[in-house]
């Protein structure tokens with residue numbers, strides 16, 4: 001497992017510590033938001049919101065475990081090692097990330113395709129292709145992730161990038177097609193979503209390569225953890241929020257009286 005095999009400075013230790021802590025909070029809060037926010041959108045989109053909640057809570061759990069593992073993997077240096085955190089000998093288990101992605105990437109893809117509200121046969125077909133490619137991308141990325149050899153990391157990283165590029169290509173094409181049929185406000189949000197998708201997904205391979213860039217072991221470990229955490233925050237709660245905004249606009253475009261009817265229904269009950 002990469003990580004925790006080299007001393008790091010207190011600043012580096014705390015940067016990762018705080019980033020992981022912030023990510024747990026962001027995921028837990030995002031998960032709760034999507035659960036409650038469903039009352040502001042048409043029932044057609046509720047399933048997408050439940051999937052967002054699942055994605056965020058699965059991630060909150062895994063980040064909690066990564067956070068614990070990070071704490072266990074280091075001890076405070078004393079004497080001539082003051083100001084450093086030293087490897088404790090306990091493994092830093094980064095496999096939690098891959099377990100997390102294996103569950104959350106298919107859910108995220110489903111969430112996105114559901115919000116596009118395409119015909120059922122197209123939805124099923126797309127989901128099958130995208131989820132198969134996503135599993136392939138993660139399975140091929142993992143051997144490189146756990147390797148400390150740059151060549152091995154690049155080799156598996158390159159192989160993993162083939163399904164990665166395929167997924168982004170398919171999503172880009174589908175989102176562009178869907179744009180034509182949307183009302184103006186939804187169009188703008190969908191364009192933003194397309195950009196956020198590229199930016200957040202693009203972050204992962206960059207973070208993956210940081211340890212191979214000759215930045216030194218400590219910076220490599222810290223860059224990887226901070227990079228993946230930022231990417232996950234963008235890809236899960238921030239992306240989910242944009243999907244919510246799209247579902248909300250589509251709800252109002254379908255039924256401009258949605259809010260009044262909702263309030264009336266609440267006061268009747």
Ligand code: RET
Pocket residue numbers: 055101104105108137138140141142156157158160161164201202204205208232235236
């Ligand atoms: C790996 C290995 C190196 C090459 C590539 C990768 C891509 C990972 C991605 C992960 C996306 C995760 C998401 C999680 C959200 O819940 C596996 C790091 C291309 C794109 C979106």
